[in-house]
Amino acid sequence: MSELAVNVKNLKYKYPDESWALNDVSLEVSVGEAILLLGISGVGKSTLLMNLNGLLTPTEGTIHIFGKKVIEKNLKEIRRRVGFVFQNPENQLFCPTLWDDIAFGPVNLGFSQEEVEERVEKALKLVGLITHAEKPPHHLSFGEKRRAAIATILSMEPDILLLDEPTANLDPRSVENIIKILEDISSKGKTIIIATHDVNTLPKITDRTIIMYNGKIKAMGPTKEILSDHGLLEKYGLKLPIIGQLFHKLESDHKLSIDSSLPITISSAEQKLIELINKNKKEGKP
Ligand SMILES: Nc1ncnc2c1ncn2[C@@H]1O[C@H](COP(=O)(O)OP(=O)(O)OP(=O)(O)O)[C@@H](O)[C@H]1O
Ligand SMILES: [Mg+2]
Structure with a gap:
C-alpha cells in the first residue's frame, strides 16, 4: 500500500458554542494525491482543513500525518510538513515587506540566512512576484495577495498543502495563474487538498473529489466520475x-x-x- 500522507479516523469537531461542524469524518490521502474537497457553504470544509494541521484540535477521533499523530507534542513538525493557505490572504500577510512575509516561516524554522534567501527567492519566482519583493503586502492587488499568501507557505517547502478557496474572488487570469502554480507543486509530488465550491477550474488538477455535507463525507471518487454525476451533485446542493x-x-x-x-x-x-x-x-x- 502506498504511504499515507493523511489518515483521519472518525473525526468529530465541536466548536465552543456546542455546534458540531464535523461528524464522523474518515479519510485517507496518499502521498502525491491532489484532492478536491467540495461542498456548499457551512458543511465543514474549512473546519476539516484546520484540524489537519492542528489549528483546531479534534473533539473525538484521530488524525495522523505521515504516520505522526496530530497532538500538541508533534505540532511543530506537523506545521512544518503541512502548509495551510487561508481563504483570506490578508490573514497571512502582516510584515512590512513581501520579502519579510515570505521569509517569516523559514526564519522561524531556524534556517541559515543563506537558506532563507534561497527559499524566499524560489517561492517568489514560483508565484511570479519576485519584482514585488520590497512592496508592502497591503499595496498588492487581491490576486497578487493570494499568490503572496501561497508563497508564504511554499517557502517552508511543506509536503502537504491545504488551500481554502484558492480561486475565490479572482479574475480568470489570476485563476489560471493559481492553477499553474498548483499544477507545478503537484507535479513535484506534493500532496494537495483544496477546499472549494469551484467545480469549473479546479477539477483538472485534482485526482480525487470528496463531497462534504452537514459535517460528513457523502461521496468520494475519481474527480471525473464525481463531477459528472448530475444526481449526486444536485443531492448535495452542487452543480x-x-x-x-x-x-x-x-x-x-x-x-x-x-x-x-x-x-x-x-x-x-x-x-x-x-x-x-x-x-x-x-x-x-x-
Ligand atoms: N468559530 C466558530 N464557532 C461556531 N461555529 C462555527 C465557527 N466556525 C464555523 N462554525 C460553524 O461550523 C460549520 C462549518 O463551518 P466551515 O467554516 O467549516 O464551513 P465551510 O464548508 O468551510 O463553509 P464555506 O464554504 O462557507 O467556507 C458551519 O455551520 C459554521 O457556522
Ligand atoms: Mg470555508
Whole structure:
C-alpha cells in the first residue's frame, strides 16, 4: 500500500458554542494525491482543513500525518510538513515587506540566512512576484495577495498543502495563474487538498473529489466520475461544471447519446465533440 500522507479516523469537531461542524469524518490521502474537497457553504470544509494541521484540535477521533499523530507534542513538525493557505490572504500577510512575509516561516524554522534567501527567492519566482519583493503586502492587488499568501507557505517547502478557496474572488487570469502554480507543486509530488465550491477550474488538477455535507463525507471518487454525476451533485446542493451542464442538456433535451461519463473539462469536451462529429460522418449524418 502506498504511504499515507493523511489518515483521519472518525473525526468529530465541536466548536465552543456546542455546534458540531464535523461528524464522523474518515479519510485517507496518499502521498502525491491532489484532492478536491467540495461542498456548499457551512458543511465543514474549512473546519476539516484546520484540524489537519492542528489549528483546531479534534473533539473525538484521530488524525495522523505521515504516520505522526496530530497532538500538541508533534505540532511543530506537523506545521512544518503541512502548509495551510487561508481563504483570506490578508490573514497571512502582516510584515512590512513581501520579502519579510515570505521569509517569516523559514526564519522561524531556524534556517541559515543563506537558506532563507534561497527559499524566499524560489517561492517568489514560483508565484511570479519576485519584482514585488520590497512592496508592502497591503499595496498588492487581491490576486497578487493570494499568490503572496501561497508563497508564504511554499517557502517552508511543506509536503502537504491545504488551500481554502484558492480561486475565490479572482479574475480568470489570476485563476489560471493559481492553477499553474498548483499544477507545478503537484507535479513535484506534493500532496494537495483544496477546499472549494469551484467545480469549473479546479477539477483538472485534482485526482480525487470528496463531497462534504452537514459535517460528513457523502461521496468520494475519481474527480471525473464525481463531477459528472448530475444526481449526486444536485443531492448535495452542487452543480455540474458548466461544460458538463451543456452536455447534460444536450443529452436530456436532444437525446444526444454521450456513451460515457459527461465531459467536465474543455479538453475532454473537445475530444467528445470530435468523436461525435466523426461518428456522424461515418454514419453519413450531416
Ligand atoms: N468559530 C466558530 N464557532 C461556531 N461555529 C462555527 C465557527 N466556525 C464555523 N462554525 C460553524 O461550523 C460549520 C462549518 O463551518 P466551515 O467554516 O467549516 O464551513 P465551510 O464548508 O468551510 O463553509 P464555506 O464554504 O462557507 O467556507 C458551519 O455551520 C459554521 O457556522
Ligand atoms: Mg470555508
